[in-house]
Amino acid sequence: MDAFFASVELLRYPQLQGLPVVIGGSRHTPEDEAALIARWGGLEQIPLEAFPRLAGYVGRGVITTATYPARQFGVGSAMGMMKAARLCPQAILLPIDFVRYRTYSRRFKEVILSLAPVMEDRGVDEVYIDFTAVPGGQEEGGRALAARIQQAIHAKTGLTCSVGVAPNKLLAKMASEFQKPRGISIVQPQDLEQLIWPLACRKINGIGPKADARLQALGITTIGDLAACSLPFLVQHFGKSYGAWLHAAAHGQDERPVVTESEPVSMSRETTFERDLHAVQDKAELGAIFTRLCERVAEDLVRKGYAGRTIGIKLRYADFRSVTRDMSLDHFTQDAAAIRRAAGLCLKRVPLQQRIRLLGVRVGALVAWENGAPRDAGEVPVASHRSRPSDPFTAPLF
Known part of the structure; x- marks a missing residue:
């Protein structure tokens, strides 16, 4: 959108x-x-x-x-x-106004599903759509159906969107940014050299600032530069998995399917303070905020029907540096008090001398949960090596 x-x-x-x-x-x-x-x-x-x-x-x-x-x-x-x-x-x-945005998000996705039912929800304002088997989906290389979707969304919601059409998700994501707003961009495999290779490496979804800095240090600034690198060279500098992915992405290769149903892997809540807070001088205020974040995550888990066993925290200091810590329990929970205790233990493992501008709490390793038990007993994994039953910290700092 x-x-x-x-x-x-x-x-x-x-x-x-x-x-x-x-x-x-x-x-x-x-x-x-x-x-x-x-x-x-x-x-x-x-x-x-x-x-x-x-x-x-x-x-x-x-x-x-x-x-x-x-x-x-x-x-x-x-x-x-x-x-x-x-x-x-x-x-x-x-x-x-997140309530209003979610309402419009549901509306535009309902329009898409009425025209192209194989849709992967990627958040409030973005989806992937598989045109392959949709009637008319291959007309004009996909442009005809993309235009119908645009028109239908605008008629129903008054909103505009941009569509990228390509053989896979990687290229479609990039193409969707080419002609914003209200654009339709089509990328075929033979278009790589002309449309994709001149772009900066950061345009590939999955290359972040750190990886980009490492690429630039090697003299690799464009996707074309990356495509010119050999697979052994990229594996040597970036490891077997990420190096192989970089090589494939630079050549426009992506085998990921459009996934119509998926389970969340984590839920989190965070807040940025009106002023930087100190762990000692503002202990009471931080403690109240910390507890409320844990309660809100627990409420989200209960409302959406999930429980998790990896509890984590995120801090951003006054100088904008961020740190995270997490731990895994030997059981699943959606209980606010249990989340608060585990998050407090995580908090004990980060430096707290500096003032803090942001605090967050996350619960991961989720399973569907109903009436105090997993919906499917087969979903429950065994305790991992990350479990800390003998953690030496026994009380939260805040």
Whole structure:
């Protein structure tokens, strides 16, 4: 989907079309919306000068997404809002409304499923679709069906999307970014040299900043450079598995199927603080936040019907360095108190001298859970070597 959260907001505030808009900071509430309607007679009646501007933002929030006019100023997702305010102070700032975004996410996916039922859900705003057996799916190399999907989504939701059509998921993902917004891009195997090889290695989904830095240190800056490397060379520098994957990806090879049903591997909750907190000086406040994160993860597990046995924590310090720790229990749980105890043990294993700007809790190694037991007893793995029944820490720090 094209700038999905921002596009959903523009349906609510059509007067903001064509303007730099960022989504982030506070959360939208029905009470706030009711007050705006009462004051202005309708959300679409709010004058532009009444909207808050990014220049006035003070805090530690990050941008969730931005409209394309805002992106022209260098503003993007996950950027600190104070930094974004320096780049585009005139941008309009809107609160986040995840309930509304999830509603529109379900709507556009229902449209797709009505036309092409083999769909892999990749989050709130992205899917993979297998055109292979869909009637008309091969017309014009897939362009005809892609256009029908675009038109149907717009007719049903008012939103636009960009579609990449290719022989596999790796190339389709890359192609979907070629002509945003409202684009349809088709990549065939014979197009690799012209369309894919000139791109930076980071355009391959799976090459992160660290791997890219290592590639650049070897003089490999484009996908074409990567494709020119021999398999033994890449295995020597990146290991057998990742080196082989790099070699295949550079040549446009990807055998992953479109998966229509999948189970989550973990659930997590995290929060960024309004100010940096210290483990000793702000112990009470951190403790309350930590407990609430564990409770929210437990609530998610219960609501969605899962339990897990790998408990982990994530910290981001004031200097933006991040650390994670986890441990595996010898049993599955969806209990908040048990998650809190295990997460507290993980917390004991990280340095806490610096102030902290973010704290998160994660539960992994999930199984479907019902009435206090796995839905399928065959799903339950044995305890792994990561279990720590004799962990020396007996109480959480916070």
